[in-house]
Amino acid sequence: MSRRTEWACLAVILLLAAALRMGWPEITEFKRDEAALYSLALDVAEFKALPLRGIGSSVGLPNTAVSVYLFALPLFVWKSPLAATLWVGLLNTAAVALTYFFMRRYFGGRAAVLAALLYAAAPWAVIYSRKIWAQNVLPVFVVAYIFTAALAFLEARRRWLPAHLLLLALIAQIHYSGLLFLPLTGALLIIFRQNVDGRVLGWGAALAAITAVPFLLYLAQSSGGNMSGLSGLLGRPFQFSLESFQLAALVSMGTEIHSLAGPQEFRNYLATVPDFTGLLWLGGALTLIGGWVAVRRQNISAVTRHSSLLLLIWLLLPPLAFLMHSTPVYPHYFILMLPAPCLLAALAVDNLLTRFQSKLAQVAGYAIPVGITGAQIWLFLALLNFIGARATPGAFGAPLGYLLQVAQAARAAPDVLIVSAGARPQVDETPAIFEVLLRGAPHRFVDGRTTAVFPAGEAWVVLWPMDDALATTAYETLGGVQLQTTVPLRQGEGQVRILAASGAAESALTKLPQPREASALLSNFAEILGSGGDGQVWQLWWRAPEGGEDVTLFAHVLDAAGNRVAQADVPTYPASGWRAGDVVISFFALSGSGVIVRAGMYQSGSLAPVEVLDVSGNPSGQWLEFPRENPNNK
Known part of the structure; x- marks a missing residue:
């Protein structure tokens, strides 16, 4: 492959990667976690705050603020969630480019083009490149981490060690799964210690430590709640399962992307696409062959051999680490190993093309990765069209x-x-x-x-x-x-x-079913106006004051003897949203027969009752009584 052809292929591949990752940005999820992360990043871009921590995590310890500052960068230019979404796609497109340059340096131009092609269209790599999620920015940092590991340790280019340590610190703070790379760096420091300069190592360690200062300040300022959450995590019993390898295979091959359509709709999605399972499994087989090639290759330089083994370790480290786990294991934990499967698959195809020189073998050798890529593009675009147009309950949220x-x-x-x-x-x-x-x-x-x-x-x-x-x-x-x-x-x-x-x-007041003879004023200046409803849902009508403290309303159903036969408590809307004069209807699901409903309010935080005031403004009780049935509904 000539250099010109190689560059042309790279340009086409990067355009493909960018289109899949950045095209149709309006078809992306934006749920509570995405909104929370975007909000923190927007605070930074609007110079309102410099957060010391990120959003919460599933392990009980808050995330660090590194991802917040990363997502703030595009918002300085365009304050829109679309900007943050496109930023994720851009970083992941850069990861494809960096993959090419890494592979070209250590395995040649053909392997580099094949690796970039397979990675550009890998379904889960694309899916994890299309929304505001901290771990979705990992790939570009992970590829750079592996690249600098090869430069610093395998090639003894010592000036790259600080960058390697900085990337390790950033990866671990973007998502805690990045801590899995800590023993890898430690092992490389020991094995290749002759290539390590102590002063450079010190500078790199200091640089890495600086990135953790905001989160360390947060931990120092916060109460022991975070440490108790971490202690609770560490105190959970560990269990052994092969689920990590199943999920790693899923992410590697691009299978089960139909899960984004949800349990009710995935069959409808599958009915719109051909069955490409065989091609996806062929991609997985190529990854395994590439792992074998990485171990068995001969007549190559020490740097290339070590680079091959580094790829294999990169692939195996996450699933091996999660064989024992105390928390559920999720597919996104394996973003960390992207794009290692694609690199090993490219290594396998490149090796086959080198060994078999016949024209038929060459055509077949190139047709396989192109066919796999075409199938993956088809599946993803069909999925994007499906989830963008049809409801997917329990899965992909409203775009x-x-x-x-x-x-x-x-x-x-x-x-x-x-x-x-x-x-x-x-x-x-x-x-x-x-x-x-x-x-x-x-x-x-x-x-x-x-x-x-x-x-x-x-x-x-x-x-x-x-x-x-x-x-x-x-x-x-x-x-x-x-x-x-x-x-x-x-x-x-x-x-x-x-x-x-x-x-x-x-x-609304003109249609109040059962107005009180005189409205009742409460100590928080809310005014009880009357009641309504039927045998299933009872209504309390009241007029809001201007602001106040959050309250919860209660309703107790009493029988003729004064015994409580049913009750319900419902929160009001936040008191920060109360506006003087607003008429509010609170709904209570009250079962059971009774003749009286006793209702009132209490403060949501302290549980202190909100008193009913008499005509003189003095407390006269903690509830009001209403007839159970609405005469208009008899």
Whole structure:
């Protein structure tokens, strides 16, 4: 292969890698974790904060802030989640380029082109290049880590050692699975100690330590809760299983990407594509052959032999390390070994092309990786089209493009109420998403399963489709709102309705089923207006004050003898979203027969009761009583 042909192939491969990783960025997941990481990065880009830690992790210890600062970089240019998404794709495209240069240096141009081609289209490598996730930026750092290991230790280019140690520190802080490389670097330092300069090693160690300073400061400032979480993790019993090798094989071969379509839809996706299982398994077989070649190659330089073994260790280290584990093992733990399977597969094909020189063998040798790549591209593009157009319950979330459409439409409102399943951005997915997408615009959150808010002022109500949305029915039946626009979601997900509310509070009050003879004022200045509902769902109507402390409402059903036969507690929407004059309906699922409902409020944090005030403003009790049945529904 001539140098010109090689460069032309590389250009085409990089265009392919970029298209798969950066094309259609609106078809990407943007759930609570992605929103949380993007929010922290946006704080940095807007010069609002310099965080010492990242988002939480599944192991009980918070992530470090390295990923936050990495994702902040593109946001200095364009403050959009699309910018952060494209940034992930760009870094992973750079990993493909770096893979080529690594392979070319140690294994030649043909092996380099083949490795870059296989890596460019590897399905899981592409999938893990397309969303705002800390571990998704690992590959470019991991390839650079392996490259600098070869330069510093195998070639004795000592000036590369600080870069190697810096990359090790960054990888371990981007995702804790990166700690698996620590023993590898330690072993290389011992085995190739004659190639190590003590002063250079010291400078590299100091540079690596500096990157950990923010997180160390966080640990020093925080309470012992983080250490107890780590102690709890270390105290869990370990178990042995081969699941790590199963997941490593899955990531290596690109199988089971249909899992992104979810348990209800994956068969529908599979019906749209040919069965390429044989080609994917052929790719896995080439990786195994490449591992054999790495061990058995002869008549090569010591550097090339050691580089081959380094590739094999890179491939085997993660699955071997997770044979014993105390926490669940997930496929994304094996991002760490990408693109080692592709490099070994390329090594196998290159070796076969060298050994068999007939024209037929040469055509077949090139056709195999091209065929595997073509099948992988077909499968991925079909999957992208499927998950971008159809609901995938339990799997791929609503694509970012739809979320941005909703946010853009809502920004035109003077005030926005997001009505969805949940009202607290810290724990609930839809509020977490729109907390950051509507940053800078007035907005508040309402859990539509338990609460309906009719604003006193001008506002728009964004109704996110959900099951058991009692608020949706209330808006439809009580009036005071008009349909402003709709944003259709994927097939099977329904649509987001945006309602314009003007005078909605007063309009709703005209339909209050059972108004009290006189409203009751509580000690937090909330005003109880009346009740309603039927035998299944009871309603408490109240008027919100301006702000306050978060409260929970309770409702106890009493029989004629005064015995409690049913009860329910529901949180209100966050008090930070209360606006004076808003009319609120709180819904309670109350079973059992009874004649009286005793209801009131208590503070969510301290559990202290919110007192009922008498006409003089003095506390007179901790609850009010209402008739159980709504006469209008008898």
